Amino acid sequence: MRHTRDVAVTGLGMITPGGHTTEETWQAVCHGRSLTRTDPQLAGLPVDISCRIDGFDAGAQLGRRLARRLDRITHLALAAARQAVSDAKLEPDSWPRERIAVILGAAGNSLETYAKEFRLLGQGRPEAVSPVALSRSVPNMVAGEVALDLGVHGPSFSVASACASGATAIGVARDLLLADACDIALTGSGDSGRARMSATCFAQMKALSRRTDDPAGACRPFDTARDGLVLSEGAAVLVLERPDDARARGAHIRALLRGHGSSSDAHHPVAPDPNGDGAERALRTALADAHCHLGDIQHVNAHATSTPAGDTAEARAMLRAFNGTPPPVTAAKSVLGHALGASAAIEAALTVLTLQHQLIPPTANVLLQQPDQALDLVTDAPRPAPVETAASNSFGFGGQNTVLVFSRA
Structure with missing residues (x-):
């Protein structure tokens, strides 16, 4: 049964290590092979592997002048936003600018940009620091630059909840639509963990997989031999509208966003609650918001970073919530790596595609579970399945948990 609090997903835009488009990314995750490789940008660091986007020319796609002014995170978000608008068959020249919102997740600033400018300052060359260093690095400017690029005048801001940021932004965007604060919302996130400072910080925290001699086997969510995450980059943007508005303009509805729920572990700055209590609370809150029951969930797109503590907490939460028999689960980071704040948006988009295609992508590198x-866990090959309603889990530093619930249109 559809509920009046549902909102329609009418457009998707994605750029990931799997490809520069939504379809290319979908094909990559369905292929089920890890895209982790040695990364020349990380040469000389303790961990020099990542999942990266090849062949993306920001200057060619966005224009040289704009590309020079922005950093990698915003390049990716802009590319995904433009795709999403095109996919939704929206016309920026004629849309109601005051009624369009841009709500994007921002997990953090660009450490790559700041490292360059701080180096100049440390060399005693303040005059060489870029005049746009601050504006391209302030977290809200990811959303601000998308609003500027598309010329929209509705609410525009960024949402920060670490690696759950993209999912939290999607939930907030839904709430704005239901509050009649906008008629169309562009929401999701772009992020990159491939800055040398980011990679160094994660390595110092012992959070990264050390399988540098076997990059393709490094990320193995829920496997007993997992030893850490693999950094990545990417972006996904969803177009959300109220279903009646979408139907009135003849839009194709890919899926319905039924509800969302968030919680805080209040356990540790970076480690999850080992019992997964916060994750379970977020799931139950999302289900209540969606007017769904646990038995309605036929698939879970897991957060599943491939860290020993994180995967254990998530597995415990799901096993407890679903009385020991969770529905089929997939873990996209096994293929695409962990794009930090953008991963939540990417996985939300993949959940929409699972509902559309009635196909659950496989998880790579799972040999043995505890x-x-x-x-x-879906492994080896995509699994055809009658999925009417699915959940997408996203968690982050600070014990922040967000779960989104989607249904087939």
Whole structure:
């Protein structure tokens, strides 16, 4: 049964290590092979592997002048936003500018940009620091630059909840639509963990996989031999509208966003609650918001970073919530890596595609699960399945948890 609090997903835009478009990314995750490789940008660091986007020329796509003014995170978000607008068959020259919102997740500033400018300052060359160093690095400017690029005048801001940022932004965008604060919302996130400072910080925290001699086997969510995450980059933007508005303009509805829920672990700055209590609360809150029951969920797109503590907490949360028998689960980071704040938006978009295609992509590199944490993980090949309603899990530093619930249109 559809509910009046549903909102329609009418457009998707994605750029990931799997490809420069939504379809290319979908094909990559369905292929089910890790895209992790040695990264020349990280040469000389303790961990020099990542998932990266090849062949993306920001200057060619966005214009040389604009590309020079912005950093990598915003390049990716802009590219995904333009795709999403095109996919939704929206016309920026004629749309109601005051009624369009841009709500994007921002997990952090661009450490790559700041490192360059601080180096100049440390060399005693303040005059060489770029005059746009601040404006291209302030977290809200990801959303601000998308609004500027598209010429829209509705609410525009960024939402920060670490690696859950993209999902939290999607939930906030839905709430703005339901509050009649806008008629169309562009929402999601862009991010990159491939800055040398980012990679160094994660390595110092012992959060990264050390399988530098086997990059393709490094990220293995829920596997007993997992040893850490693989950094990545990417962006996904969703176009959300109220269903009646979407139908009135003849839009194609890809899926319905039914509800969202968030919670805080209040346990540790970076480690999750080992029992997964916060993750379970977010799931139950999302289900209540969606007017769904646990039995309605036929698939979960897991956060699943491939860290020992994170995957254990998530598995415990799902096993407990679903009384020991969770529905089929997939973990996209096994293929695409962890794009930090953007991963939540990418995985939300993949959940929409699963509902559309009635196909659950496989999880790479899973050889053996712990018996007391075993899930119905889809592995080896995509699994055709009648999925009417699915959940997408996203968690982040600070114990921040967000779960989105989508249904088939």
